[in-house]
Amino acid sequence: MVTLESVQTAADRIRHDVIRTPLLVNETLDASLGCRLFFKAENLQHTGAFKARGAANAVRNLTPQQADSGVVTHSSGNHAAALARMARRVGIAAHVVMPHNSSVMKINAVRSYGVEPIFCEPASDQREAKAAEVMQQTGATMVHPFESHDVICGQGTMALELLEQVDDLDAVIVPVGGGGLLAGTLTSLKNTRPSIRVCAAEPAWADDTFRSLQSGQHEQPARYDTIGDGLRTQVGQQTLPIIRQFLDDIFLVTETEIAEATRTLIQHTRTIVEPSGAVAFAALSQQRSQFAGQRVAVVISGGNLDLSQGQYFRG
Amino acid sequence: MVTLESVQTAADRIRHDVIRTPLLVNETLDASLGCRLFFKAENLQHTGAFKARGAANAVRNLTPQQADSGVVTHSSGNHAAALARMARRVGIAAHVVMPHNSSVMKINAVRSYGVEPIFCEPASDQREAKAAEVMQQTGATMVHPFESHDVICGQGTMALELLEQVDDLDAVIVPVGGGGLLAGTLTSLKNTRPSIRVCAAEPAWADDTFRSLQSGQHEQPARYDTIGDGLRTQVGQQTLPIIRQFLDDIFLVTETEIAEATRTLIQHTRTIVEPSGAVAFAALSQQRSQFAGQRVAVVISGGNLDLSQGQYFRG
Known part of the structure; x- marks a missing residue:
């Protein structure tokens, strides 16, 4: 079970493995949006995403026997690089199953940590089948990108830092894909400062969490091709109950709004x-109207942008 | 006279006006360069450059009578925006003389703080003549980008933060243009931790500081068209003596090296x-060979890049 204590233990366990990321402020955005913003810059985390936290906690919590057989995961994105990094850091094997259509940048990120990806078909069941096969062959421990208890606790350490970095927050806004970061954040905040409003943000083109919270059961999204590629995954069996218990609100955003927000953040936060x-x-x-005058923390969850994608650089 | 005490006073005076910028670390760059790097991210400072520090100290230190008549400066770059920001912050007039060929981005930065630039011919004597004319007409106080005592002390606060943020530094590397940041840094560091080596970095195409240190008198640079446009100014009469007294070494870098370093930093620091x-x-x-195995702070002095300049975004 994911508890405040298990997140606090994770924070202690990974303190030498992750960056206490800065909280960025920006006068121009404050003025234009009418609130006081604090950006938790997980794009400046090791491997360029909060995923370094969960991977660190999972790897540091392996038994010696488990460590001997290494770890395995399937991911097309930032979790793959984060797990490869931690495996190299502690000197164990990592097996990373990636869809063959993953971006070259993300494949290269995994390779940069000395791990050659195992390629598979993109469909979800194919990825899981390939990962299961690798587990069988190697005895490696599965470190799931968001269903693992240790991964959720690791992601929750972001919010504990936030509480140390800024006082009197009114609200925190967190993106949701598989829900590891959101569930960890809710566990951290709702068990310490329950009056801080915690809101989720989800692409309208990957709206399964929104639908699932409405219907009360796991739902499929409208479609799965949002430019927010880190959020294309379906919310987890482990994370949805925590989200349902604690979440204050969830907002759907369009592709145009995501692209515009990406450009604005790059221009003004200079990250x-x-x-x-x-x-x-x-x-x-x-x-913005409902956050007017408030102190709001906004999580920038990742910064692995293919820099040749000039569309996010305003002229 | 610029003293440690005057820098410490500046740090206290501007503590609510500037960001205590984060110190970024990067495992990939550490591994490839063979040393432990700490990037002082002044590109994440208000207005995107360390210039916010000196401008804040100068404006906060005006007498009430001086404040009534406002401030004036001439600058084609980041100091102009920094002074405009501070003037608006405390509610006084700012007169900013800019060469008519300044970049649109930098003109817009000044305008974003409610100041309409006064345009002039680009030549140095024309800029100074125009600024003198404005002083005469308005009674405004000149806040020179690097010859002002208060500006130099303000820039030196960067180094005081650095000492609080990291222990056991072997060396610090600082860019030099007019020399305000370098002179302030030397004052801070050589009066507290004289064993830390302080080195300057200068474009070979704006090498007047290098030449001046060699000859013992103020020299002209080889040429003045480096892509490091913030460093095209000649080193100051106030700053050169401090630099001569304290500096350990100075390195000249080529245009190719600057462009490559820009790309590498954007890619890896994600700023x-x-x-x-x-x-x-x-x-x-x-x-890198002379810094092997050392703990080195490298100042990233500014982040006002025209984002349409795709050449710095590696594909």
């Missing part, structure tokens, strides 16, 4: 932001 | 860096 990492800010921009 | 802001890192890269 590289990937579209998934701009989804929480897109929601804040859309809902 | 926006302008070419001037990458000159210190270019020097570190060039001189």
Whole structure:
């Protein structure tokens, strides 16, 4: 079970493995949006995403026997690189199953940590089948990108830092894909400062969490091709109950809003932001009237943008 | 006279006006360069450059009578925006003389703080003549981008933060243009931790400081068209003596090295860096063998890059 204590234990366990990411402020955006913004810059985390936290906690919590057989995951994105990094850091094997159509940048990120990806067909069941096969052959421990208890606890450490970095927050906005970051954040915040409103932001083109919260059961999204590629995954069996218990609100944002938010954040925060990492800010921009005058933390969850994608650099 | 005490006073005076910028670390660059790097991210400072520090100290230190008549400066770059910001912040007039060929981005930055630039011919004597004319007409106080005592002290606060943020530094590398940041840094560091080596980095195409240190008198540079446009100014009468007294070494970098350093920093630190802001890192890269195994702080002095300049975004 994911508890405040398990997140606090994770924070202690991974303190030498992750960056205490800066909280960025921006006078221009404050003035134009009419609130006081604090950007939790997980795009400046190791591997360029909050995923470094969960991967670190999972790898550091392996038993010696488990460590001997290494770890395995399937991911097309930032979790793959984060797990490869941690495996190299502690000197164990990592097996990373990636869809053969993953972006070259993300494949290269995994390779940069000395891991050659195992390619598979993109469909979800194919990825899981290939990962299961690797587990069987190697005895490696599965570190799921968001269903793993240790991964959720690791992601929740972001919010504990936030509480140390800024006082009197009114609200926090967090993107949701598989829900690991959101569930961890809710666990951290609702068990310490329950009056802070925690809101999720989700692409309208990957709206399964929104639909699932409405219907009360796991739903499929409208479609699955949002530019927020880190959020194309379906919300987890482990994370949805935590989200349902604690979440205050969820906002859907359009592709245009995500692209505009990406450009705005790059221009004004002067950091590289990937579209998934701009989804929480897109929601804040859309809902600015309800946050007027408030102190709002907005999570920039990742910064692995293919820099040749000039469309996010305003001339 | 610029003293440690005057820098410490500045730090206290401007503490609510500037960002305590984060110190970024990067495992990939550490591994490829063979040293432990700490990037002082002044590109994440208000207005995107360390210039916010000096402008804040100068404006906060005006007498009430001086404040009534406003401030004036001439600058084609980041100091202009920094002064405009501070003037608006405290509610006084700012007169900013800019060459008519200044970049649109930098003109717009000044306008974004409610100041309409006064345009002049680009030549140095024309700029000074126009600024003198404005002083005469308005009674405004000149806040020179690097010859002002208060500006130099303000820039020196960067180094005081650095000492609080990291222990056991072996060296610090700072870019030099007019020399305000370098002189302030030397004052801070050589009066507290004289064993830390302080090195300057200068474009070979704006090498007047290098030449002046060699000859013992103020020299002209080889040429003045480096892509590090923030460093095209000649080193100051106030700053050169401080630099001569304290500086340990100075490195010249080529245009190719600056461009490559700009790309590398954007890619790996995931922050926006302008070419001037990458000159210190270019020097570190060039001189990596002499910094092997050391703990080195590298100042990223600014991040006002025209984002349509796709050449700094590697595909």
